[in-house]
Amino acid sequence: MTTLSRHTKESSVQALERILAIVDSVSRAPSGVLPARVAEESGLSLSTVVRLLQSLHDEGVLLRSGTTGQYRIGPRLISVVGRATHSFDVRAAAAPVLEQLRDTSGGETASLHVRSGNQRICIAAAYTTHPSGRIVPVGLPLPLTGSAVGHVLLAQLDDATFDQVVDSMKLAPKAKKSLRLRVDQIRNDGYAESADESVEGVRGVAVPIGRQDDGGALSVSGPSDRFLAKHVPATLDRLRHAAALMEESGLRPSTIRLT
Structure with a gap:
């Protein structure tokens, strides 16, 4: 040359x-x-x-x-x-990672979520292998508040977007302030945990995947009398590993159509 x-x-x-x-x-x-x-x-x-x-x-x-x-x-x-993305099925691409996450997390449900306005939507899940457990409905809009997944999705937002989304929820001033403090803590910790909040008897742990504009939240959840607080640290390691695998593969949760 x-x-x-x-x-x-x-x-x-x-x-x-x-x-x-x-x-x-x-x-x-x-x-x-x-x-x-x-x-x-x-x-x-x-x-x-x-x-x-x-x-x-x-x-x-x-x-x-x-x-x-x-x-x-x-x-x-x-x-x-x-x-380019028409033939790329995010659910199919996420399935093996979710199944591995579930199988290495005591058989508890692993799920992938995105934000749509002031709601969260599960776009893919590997359900529990136990006779009883957490079944996260795929495609059903649920509130962002009261769950580890929803709080992680809120924590991904910049302050202006956070205020806009939370204002649309019509929360009381005290509840909004409490939510802001919790989200700030999640941003600092890099994960969220909830127990017996939106659903009695359920514990969930979630981590972010991707960025605000193309990201989502990855979660493991199960009955709080089986999925115990002592299981959270090891589950977090598995969640972060799974999130890294998804990001390395180029998987973008937001390419799923929500309408």
């Missing part, structure tokens, strides 16, 4: 890396993001970001708001992603 061709290849790779960094930054803000924020997150100069944002807008990869100047993902990229 000549010096010129090698230089051209390196320049092309660098340009691609810049574009991917910009698209990744924009994808983190579904409602839109300004060029200055993209520059800050990507580590690129503002002039470079502005130039590439304009080019991506011209190609339909990104869209720019004429009133706010914010950029968001455009129709061309949405179309490409839609075609």
